[in-house]
Amino acid sequence: MMSDNKLKKNSSCFVKARRGRPPQMCLAAREAAILRATAQLLLEIPFDDVTMSLVARTAGMSKRTVYEIFKSREDLLVRAVINLARTIFLPLKAEDAKRPLSERLSLLLRFNAPSGEDMNKLELLRSVIAKAQTYPVLAHELYTSGRGTLVGFVRAELESAIASGEISLPQGDIDMAVDILLDMALENPLTRLLQPNAQQPSDLEVERRREFAIAMFLRGIAP
Incomplete structure (x- = not known):
């Protein structure tokens, strides 16, 4: 969803039309x-x-208008997917920066899933994977923005925690440690892609897995 500032900006972003015509939206x-x-x-x-x-x-515009802004379907889909992916994981708020590392990781590893049916989201991921060669x-x-x-x-x-002495981890192992933590804390989407009828984990199960993974991970790199 857009922030209040963006909403205010967009709501005022209209060109006043002549009498009898609707106001025109800016670019x-x-x-x-x-x-x-x-x-x-x-x-x-x-x-x-x-x-x-x-x-x-759907946007209430002409096809020509869409092409004036986005040069191709791929260009449009890339931009839309980037916007969607960027809403899934959010940075810490300023007031959370002083929390213990376990709490900071817990906040970062929470899904902020866009609205819509879970099956549709899964099918979108399946489609992008299937067309990775066509639309690299x-x-x-999708990967880098998510x-x-x-x-x-x-x-x-992790770098901040190393500097403050919260954890002990060689600098050269940070990237590997991040990958391991994410694999532990987050469900592997491949399971549901290959077994679409498998039961989706409940919110409680997702939370329990996340917290269990963080606890195990931090025990392994405690100073």
């Missing part, structure tokens, strides 16, 4: 509306069905 507002419509469609219908024409209709930029951006962003957040906290 930034049109771009934001198109990206919202694309993200909504990606979470509701199959990947291949998200066409420029359908995006235009899309696949790369898990890649989380890796950066967790790495920064």
Whole structure:
């Protein structure tokens, strides 16, 4: 979701029309509306069905307008997927920076899943993986904006904890330690991709796995 500042900015981003005509959205507002419509469609219908024409209709614009802002379908999908992926894991708030490392990691490793059916989200991931050769930029951006962003957040906290003496970890092992922690704390999506009818873990099970993984990890690198 957009912040209050962005909402205020977009709400004032209109060009006053002549009498009898509706107000015209500025470029930034049109771009934001198109990206919202694309993200909504990606979470509701199959990947291949998200066409420029359908995006235009959903956003209440012409197909020509969409192409004026996004040069191709791939360009639009990449931008929309980046926006979605960036909402899944969030950085720490300033007031949380002084918490113990275990609490900081717990906050970072929580999912902030976009709205929509879980099965649709899984199918979006399946589609991007299947089309990684066709749309390598899309696949790369989904990874770097999702898990890649989380890796950066967790790495920064481990480096801070090393500097303060909270943990003992050789500098050269930080990247490996981050990967191990993420693999321990987060469900491997491959399981559900290969077994789509498998029962989804409950919120309590997700939380228990996360906290158990963090506790095990920190015991292994205690000073």
